[in-house]
Amino acid sequence: MRTFDYTRIPQGLMQPDIVNMVSAIHEYKGKQELYLEAKADVLETMCEIARIQSTDASNRIEGIFTSNKRLNDLMAQKTEPKSRNEAEIAGYRDVLATIHNSYDYIDVKPGVILQLHRNLYRHTQSGFAGNWKDSDNAIVEFDAQGNQTVRFKPLPAIATPDAVAKLCEAYDKALDKGTYDPLLLACLFTFDFICIHPFNDGNGRMSRLLTLLLLYRSGYLVGKYVSIEMEIEATRETYYEALQQSSPGWSEEENNYVPIVRYLLGVILAAYHDFEDRVQGLTVSKLTKAERIEAVFSRKVGKVTKADIQAECPDISQTTVERTLKSLLDSGKITKVGSGRATGYVAKM
Incomplete structure (x- = not known):
């Protein structure tokens, strides 16, 4: 049975470039309050744009999309979903809004994760919404001829509830102990959640929503104003490569976390860089x-x-x-x- 212990950072994780990225993100976080005091009305517009982009990008990664007009109308709640794709987009919209508005009051617990998953599918007729997977699943890929290959085999369904409970406990314990930066803990949690693959569907979107939740609860708020999901979509091939490089040996607790942590920190750093550029353009530009x-x-x-x-x-x-x-x-x-x-x-x- 796979165990989780974030009070001890995996061997070899603290590479010089990873340490430098954590330090750079810390610096941006230190200036974050200054940015948030810039122009409240403009920041609200940035937040609304980021919500639209995040909802669109996170669903597009999974092949779920609609037209720009329908997307904007759904985000503004001017219309009801007219297809399965739009129903799932509306669900992501709702969960993202919940996290944006109430992250301080959302504990990372198995029951909460189930509730968020249920809300992700609240506009559909899904029978698996808000339930752990009821059958074993696998992460597969197809070649040009359509041949299927199992790339990674997650934990079996019977082991999932206990694994998610232990994952959340390990995260809380490490966070309370305070030995390691919450940024690193968020990256480790996110990857292990994906490897458990606890749901019949929606694992990728849930992992991205939980990433935002963990970042916000630790004070890293950039995802509210610059879409982290859009950055992931724009670099999805690198994202998949990082997942693939970090997954071998996961079940035996021998996997290498470095590729996925490096990737996720790079995405967060890029978002902060864009945030600074946009806010400075609003406040100091004479153009x-x-x-x-x-x-x-x-x-x-x-x-x-x-x-x-x-x-x-x-x-x-x-x-x-x-x-x-x-x-x-x-x-x-x-x-x-x-x-x-x-x-x-x-x-x-």
Whole structure:
């Protein structure tokens, strides 16, 4: 039976780059309150944008999506779900809102995890919502010919309830002891939760929601304003590689946590970096709104979407963004690429 003990950090985890990333995130956390005092109205807009992006990205990783208009209407609760995909998107929206609004009052306990999972499927007819898996499962992959290979075999269903209970107990014990940084504990907990794979469905989305919950409860609030899930979606191949590299030997407690911890810390650090850039752009920039939109192209390589611009400039209306993009197109400074949801703009060199 797999055991969990976070009072002793796994051997070899404290690599120099991991220590440096933890220190850098600490520095950002120290400046976090200054950022949060910047402009309350703009920060609220950033929060709403991040919620939409997080809900969209976390579901897209699992192949669940809808149109931009339907997504925005669902997030604003202007409409009811019309498909299974939209029902699951609405469920993620609800759980994410609960975590954003009440993280201080949500303990990381098995019963709470079950409740969050039940709410994730509250708009569906799912019979497994809020229940541990009732049959053994496996993480599989398919090759180009459609052949299936078992990449990782999680704990059997019968062992799941006890494993999740011990996982939560180990996390609480390590947090109370205070020997290791909550950032590291959150990464270890998240990965072990994925390896237990406690549900018939929704394990990936639950792991990302729990990551946010653990970060918020430890004072790392960046995910409220910059979508961590979107960063994971943008680097999903690296995400899957890190999971694959860290999973061999997990059942025997011989796995290597370094790849997944390095990856998750990198995602959190990138989010804090973006947060600082956006807040500083709001508070100290003397550029006009049009100049700030144009400046986005100088900071990004490759295609830039309207969503990218609105995430970096949350105080600028969509009308102003569209008007500025048209002006940049007319002047030949950018070109339009793609169509529909894939529409983007590329700066001419």
